[in-house]
Amino acid sequence: MKRFATNLAAWALSAGLACSAGAASAAENVMVVFDGSNSMWGRIDGTAKIEIARDVMENLLGEWTADRQVGLMAYGHRRRGDCSDIETLVAPAKGTRDAILERINAITPTGKTPLTDAVERAAGELSYNDTPATVVLISDGLESCERDPCALARTLEQRGVGFTAHVVGFGLGGRADAASLACIADETGGQYLSARNAQELGRALSTVSTAVAEESPEPAPEPEAPEVQVSGPDSTLAGSSFEVSWAPTLHPRDYVTIVPVGTEEGAYGNYVRVEDKSARNLRAPADTGLYELRYMHHETDEVLGTAPIEVTEPDVTLEAPASALTGAAFEVTWAGRVHPRDYVTIVPMDAEEGAYTDYFRVGDKDADDLRAPADAGMYEVRYVLEEGDRTLASQTIEVTEPEVTVDAPGSTLAGSAFEVTWSGTVHPRDYVTIVPMGADPDASRDYARVGGKDAAKLKAPADPGMYEVRYVLNEGKRVMASRTIEVREPEVSVDAPGSTLAGSAFEVTWSGTVHPRDYVTIVPMGADPDAS
16 A cells, blocks of 8 residues: 655645545544543643644544544553553544534543553444445554554455544654554555644644545455465354364375454464364464464564454353252253353352362253352352363352261171161262261361161271261362261170191081171281281
């Protein structure tokens, strides 16, 4: 695109600019993007730049505003150091000239210069994908929020239906500053004008006004074909897998990546090596917005081909019961699955992004069971995008205390089997066990899973003493109910002949049998207790 620059020595060109290649169609909607950054307090000939701009804004808003949808957006006008400080002050509509002038007069320059984000947002509000759209950017400085306005302009030109950006640079620092802003107009077929004082700014805005009012734009020349043709969908969901293709494949170690529009060359996000293929699946980032698919040289990181793609917000819904018992399994259902590696988890209310406890991958399902935590309280069930660990849907659930009882005999013999019963089963993986009085909650000796039963046999320890029979929640090893039991010494006697021949059989008798798995053996005098 031809660059249109004006200064004190070249104002004679202004009349010719009215019919330039960047003139916009009369059917185009227009958004004025106004610089409200702190630097607008800078002075020219003793007057603040913001005051100069206010005085000459009428030069821009001519008769053409009567039958066009015209709006006003400002940036940097509310908060210091905030790159998201962008606001639509007047929504695009007909007859907004007076409202725009009034709102500009109320702007107080304050913060940074996120001009790239502002132009992108303005294009979106003008539905630049569907209708012709024009943005008029008035700025006194460079992008200060780490984006490349030139790359964005290229993407808007490629994706838009007759998108045009006119740029007026006011009181800039030098040629480098001017070039950074001029490329926005160059890439979109618009005009770039540079003004150094009040008179030049007034003439520049008049020139842009004439160009915007012009009816017949000159067709733009065809862009140079890239070395590699890259193709992908126009849009995809955040965190989803999508197919990207390319031709030709130059080297198997080259790679295709996805990055935000305006990312500097050489940077990369999610990527795949091209290998010997012509298409592969790539994962979209977690954040929505305008992105580029880039075919990158494996050694130089040079961009050899690009394609625009928009990453949009998934529509995921999730359902879970309003309450569940501690440690219990409950069903969760969801719709709008994005990626099989996404997961559903339960976490305390207000847990930070990426936190998880019990969880499962969504796979290709739309329902599965989660386990409630061991502690009662308020929780959230979350559908989490694996890419970026971002929560897409959540539901509050109350985890309540179960009513569990356990019963056992008051005493039993050491090593004997005895029956334990319980009620209020929470989860089939919970268990009953017998442990010494006061043992830690996660201690266990002989135990039995509760399964779908309400009774089981346990074996008493070999050592007499006071013990507890416990019902233990498998989730968190929490003791839900207990019963004291005394383990007593059994009265067992054994009798055998006083002597016998080596290798011969002899009879042994006993009384006070404790457990059918107990045994009788013969060992040398003084052998260890476990010898046999």
